[in-house]
Amino acid sequence: MAAPEIPKKQKAVIYDQPGTISTKVVELDVPEPGNGEVLINLTHSGVCHSDYGVMTNTWAVLPAPTQAGQVGGHEGVGKVVALGPGTESSGLKIGDRVGIKWVSSACGNCGPCFAGADGVCFNQKISGYYTPGTFQQYALGPANYVTPIPDGVSSAEAAPMLCAGVTVYAALKRSNARPGQWVVISGAGGGLGHIAVQIASRGMGLRVIGIDHGSKAELVRSSGAEHFVDITQFPKDDQGAALKARVHELADGLGAHAVVVCTAANAAYAQALPMLRFNGTVVCVGVPEHEPQPIASATPGSMILQHQTVTGSAVGSRIEAIETLNFLKRGIIKTHYRMEKMDKLTEVFQEMAEGKLQGRVVLDLS
Known part of the structure; x- marks a missing residue:
């Protein structure tokens, strides 16, 4: 395939006032690939x-x-338009x-x-x-290290798999839950x-209890949850006792x-x-904001007596990203998303801050 014409300038979205919810569309130089x-x-x-x-x-x-002036974002999909020196052995070609x-x-x-855990590489660069x-x-x-996108899936659907998808896939694997067992997705x-x-219900054969705000019940059930628990219907001052009772009731009484824990809320970790x-x-996935808080209920005594484990899970590895995209290609998972233009990003972040977003937002970068 002939190399496409590459412009000198491009549109980008920057964080113009870090520390606040503010972005700005600007014009930047198009970079040239190095070695x-x-x-x-x-x-x-x-x-x-994130x-x-x-x-x-x-x-x-x-x-x-x-x-x-930082250009944000880390779930990008597109086509290779230029190859730098030293890429001959990569197998990549223009148009991939x-x-x-x-x-x-x-x-x-x-x-x-x-060890195959490149997601926690000591020398990683974060997009x-x-x-x-x-x-x-x-x-x-x-x-x-770029991730190949399989044929048969749209770029818009593939984009969220590069963080959201691979992150939860890796976390579910680290949970050690087996087909037929109960997993709570907070x-x-x-x-x-x-x-x-x-992924849990359709790809791994797990029985899912989904916990979230009541407005998200339909999305959670349609995604494959066997039960939905509306967190707003439980008291906040009982140290999670009522929520514990409900989950135990749904999961065979045990x-x-x-x-x-996919949310960043400290309360979710306490519960x-x-x-x-x-x-x-318990698999810790969502990173709480501001000063980190300990998991209040993770006392050595209770963990010893119940043989319980708390583990963390960052983003998955390169091979897990490929496996996640194959779930998408096979129709096992589907991204619930809406498209927005670059100039709507500040509004999207505002929705995120207010907890109103359902599923994912994908930016159309054209």
Whole structure:
């Protein structure tokens, strides 16, 4: 395929006032690929709650404040339009569709990379945080780490799989829940949660109890949850006792085999451990904002007596991203999303802050 004509300038969305909910569409130079890099003409990018945390500087886990002018985004899909030197062995060619994830590059030489855990590479670069992200029309990616997008799936649907999809898939695997067992998805109607419900119920044979705001009940049930629990119907001052009782009642009277916390709310973490049965696992996925809070109920005594486990799960590996996209290609999962233009991003983040978003928003970068 002949190389397309590449413009000198492009549209991009930056965080113009980090620490606040504010973005701005600007014109930037189109970069040139360096050694081992490809240039990608991005057409779609998902919008993630992680982008919100980066923009507002509310993630204490990040080492430094976000810089003004940062191009955000880490769920980008587009076509390769230029190959830099040293990419001959990558197998990529002009016109191939590829994606950029939260971890935009991994070193391949550290302990996690050698163990197949490149999602926690010690030398990783994060897309949209000090590395230009996917809220732009042209972006660079390492030829040996961009994610191939399979034929038969739309770029808009594929984009959220590059963070939301692979993140919850990896988390469900870390839960060690087996087919036929009960898993609670906390934040089940959100961008991560509704995909987690689908992968768990339709892809892994798990029985799902979805927990979220009552307005998201239809989405959670249609995604495959066997039961929906409206969190707004439970008291906030009983240390989660009523919620625990309800989940245990639904899960054979014993509690869930696993709880995957997809929301960033500290309250969800406080409620998680009591919902487990013996030998159960809580998987921490959503990163709470501001000062981190401990899981109130995770006392050594209760965990010892019940043989319970608390584990964390960041984004998945490169191979898990490919496996997640194959779930999409096979029709096992489907992204519930709406499309927006680049100039609507501030409004999208405002909805996110107010907890009103259902599913995912995907930006049309044209």
